[in-house]
Amino acid sequence: MEWLGLKMFAGLPATGQIILECRHNPFLVLLAFSVASTACFATLDMAERQSHSDDLTARRQWRVLGACCLAGGLWAMHFIGMLALQAPLDIHYDALLTGVSLLIALLVAWLTMNCLDRTDLSLGHCLRMALFIGAGISFMHYVGMAALQTSAQQYYQSGLTLTAVAFAMATSLAALLMARHFRRGSGTLHLLMKYGASLLMAGGIVITHFTGMAALTLVTPDDSVLRLGSNDNNLQLALTIAFITLLISGGSISAALADKKLQSKEHDLRRVNLLLSQLDQARASLQQAAHYDALTNLVNRRGFNQVFAERLAELAGSEGMLAVMFLDIDHFKRINDSLGHAAGDELLKVIAGHIKAATRGHDLVARFGGDEFCIVTRLNNREEARHLAQRIMLRMKEPIDLAGRRMVMTTSIGISIYPDDGRSTEELLKNADLALYQSKGCGRNSLHFFNNGLKTRATLELQLEEELRGALFEARGLCVHYQPIFDLHTGQVAKLEALVRWQHPQHGLLSPERFIGIAEANGLITDLDLWVLRQACEDLAELGRRGHERLRVTVNCSALTLGREELAGEVEMALFQAGLEPSHLELEVTENALMGDIQHTVSLLKRIRAQGVALSIDDFGTGYSSLAYLKRLPLDVLKIDRSFIQDVPGSQKDREIVQAIIVMAHTLHLKVVTEGVESHEQREFLSTHGCDFLQGYLLSRPLALDELGPLLERLEREQTSLTPCCDTALPASPGLFADSPDLHAGASTARRGH
Structure with missing residues (x-):
């Protein structure tokens, strides 16, 4: 059978000179394989972009670009493979048939990209399309071979010819299946697998071509004159075609990569917008809770x-x-x-x-x-x-x-x-x-x-101010109690909150609400804060010498103290004098204390944090700070105010607010401490929803240093005696808080941080 001058499925003639010494240039063979591999990778990228695009115009553009990449790769590999043929003949190419072969490659590639655009790409459909695409590739190959003009006639062995067609169909099926798989996915492993798939597809295409070439036998008639050919321009022509094809494929890959990055950024932007929307909702809930009482719906x-x-x-x-x-x-x-x-x-x-x-x-x-x-x-x-x-x-x-x-x-x-x-x-x-x-x-x-008769109480306040000044500067009467903060994951005391007390000679042990307001109103609060800081560092160092080296102490820092430029140096000096590592200290600041000069505050907090001191925001949700400020602050810990936990789990609004705060804090990589825990139900709720630390009268009242040591030792003994299990329970012995006269008053005292 003769088709386009090709002797298909015909035996060799009885007469004529058979040309057997046909070889291929190995460099051009390797170049053809490289071009095919690059085109296959670009086609997989285009198929992936096509499936990820929601816009119909964009899908059509990616389909056209993918068809150009695949057609260019198929045709360039075929043409470079023919240029690699080294035969002792004068060889030239028919421009019209060469162009027709390129059009066939474009048609096959367009059919392939249309097939890959289907959402329901089943195996049966892949098989049917593979037959058409494989036949098209074979048709392109033999039209391209017909463009090869020599003085010899081309005879093709039936077995190898059919094998080449089978290879074309098998390669088409494998390409469709792999492209269907690689339409979805991401990551390094996905990329490596796509590289491997490109090499396999290119290998199948190259094998198809050279199997077809192996079926070729060139026969010169007896009466023809054998003219030796010159293939000097083959290398230049092959390199030119390879360069153009690689340029198209490389440009397409770059476009796909840019689109992928843009789509990833759009996806990230949508996630950020969603998170910001959730944060806005949480902020609205916090503002509602900040102005209205959740229990009675009255103004707070x-x-x-x-x-x-x-x-x-x-x-x-x-x-x-x-x-x-x-x-x-x-x-x-x-x-x-x-x-x-x-x-x-x-x-x-x-x-x-x-x-x-x-x-x-x-x-x-x-x-x-x-x-x-x-x-x-x-x-x-x-x-x-x-x-x-x-x-x-x-x-x-x-x-x-x-x-x-x-x-x-x-x-x-x-x-x-x-x-x-x-x-x-x-x-x-x-x-x-x-x-x-x-x-x-x-x-x-x-x-x-x-009435004016009540002014006697104001006189008493004045007297307390004078006596507080003497107690502070003469170091008499003031002391620090410590309320343990429990780690929910280990069940052990992780930190101690330093709370100042005043042992008054006439009025007995005074809680902070009796004198903190006086200190704030009369400029003594900074000196009081620094005294508590130094005393807390010394007491923690003493506890460390007793074997409690892992404890940290949290010290409250008022707005006036936070406004001092010298605070960073004073913190460093307090740690140095006590011989305490900075990692054992945590400073607590309230939201309102942060709202002065925010730039100065952020700079000061960064200097303190650079020393290794942890920073905590106290009474979160009750002040005037903005979430925009919160993300700028160098914080480590967020403390939820007891006003949000006191009605949990009975109040649905409070439950949702606390959950929102915990999720928001963990999103900002902050640990969460909840204070004012007074019931087992509150503890279970916080444990279930990922809170990190608990503080409150359910666990322990504030204790003097002498009382704290025995408590810590007893808790350690109880912890070591527990049988290991999946969850660690916090100690809930009634002895820890049975002597508290008023849970609410104690929790309020702890909330003030002094």
Whole structure:
């Protein structure tokens, strides 16, 4: 059979000269293989980009580019393979047939890329397409061979010819299957496998070509003149074709790589936007929780301060009057102790409803925490305030059904009047609080207005200020207690929070709320902070000498102290004098303390952290800081304020907020400490949701150094006696907190960090 001058499936003639000495240039063979490998890799890349593109125009562009790469690789490998043929004949090529072979290669490549664009590329479809593509490759090959013009005739052996066609179809099937597999995936292993697949595909194409060439026998007629050929330009022509093909493939690969990087960046950007959206939602939840009480839905202290300041500004310069009322539920602690915190929460909801019902719509009603409420109302005279307070007290006396019991609650109320008793938020609240203390001191269930007789308490405050100054600078009376912070993963005490106490000669052991405000108001807070820092370092060094080398101590740093340029040097000096490694110290700063000169604060904290000292943000969620600032700060630890945990797990909002804070902190690579843990349910909730450290009266009250040593030794003995298991439980011995007079007061003290 003769086709395009080719003797297909025909025997050799009886006469004629058979040319047997046909060899191939090994360099050009290797070049052909390299071109095919590069084109195959580029085609796999184009198929991958095509499948990853959602835009139809982009998919069409990648399909065209992939078809060009594959067609160029097939045709260039075939043509360079023919140029590699070294025969003692004058060989030239028919331009028209050569162009036709290139068009066939383009058609085959376009068919291949269209096939790869199918989402349901099944094995049966691959088999059918492999037959068409293999036939097309064989057709391109023999059209290209027909373009080879010599004085000899081309005869093809039937067996090798069919073998070459079979190789073409098998290679097409393998290429389709591998391209289908490599449309998805990423990473180094995926890339290495794609390299290997490219080499296998190129090897199959080269084998197909040279198997077809092996079937070729050149026969010259008897009467023809044998003219020796010159192949001097074959190398130059092969290199030119290879360069153009490699340029197309390389450009395509570069485009695919750039698109992949761009798509990866878009994916990362979407992830960042999603995370930012989640953080915005968490921030909105935090802001809601920061202004409203989750239990009663009344305004909380922060929201109250904001609204109260606005109302005072409205009254400035006018003759209007305003009353501030502090309410405290009498003997509320007994409800928690006898009926439990859940019953206490239900009671607070009812009481909040009673207070809201007794007030007017424009009155500001807030819950400050615990059983403390505050009301701000506009007045025409002082008697209106008295009538409102009496109406609230009367409403409070209505029987309440709670936990199967019928009870009647009473309240003590303290009242201050604007402008008679003060013109600022702080002054009016302070005077109302003084009046409330007077109501409690008079037997409760009563109301009192602020009067000048209450200024004796202010005199006492002045006396405490003078005595505090002497205690601080003469080193007498002040001491540091330590509340253990437990590691949830090991169950052991990991850190100690340093809390200052004052052993007053007349008033006994004073907690921080009695004198921290005095220190802050009179410029003593910085000296007090540094004294606590030095004492805590010395005490921890002493504990280390007793065998507790792994403990760390956390020391609170107030806003005034954080504003000192010398703080970094003072921290370093305290560590040096105590002989303590910086890694054993952790400084706690509050959100509000960070909000001064943020650039100066960040610079100072970085200098401290560079020493090896850890940094913690305290009372998170209760201050005024921004999440944009949080990511700039060189922090290690985030402490969740007890106001978010006190209603967990009963409050769904608080649970969601705490979960959001933990996820956000871990996203920013921060450890999480939760303070104010007072129940086993809270501990279990925090353990389940990935909290790192716990602190609270459930685990231990603040202890003096002498009491702390035996506690640590006992906990270590209990830990070593436990049978190893998957989860480590924190110690929950009642002896750790049974002697606490008031869990809430103790937790509030710990929250202040002094």
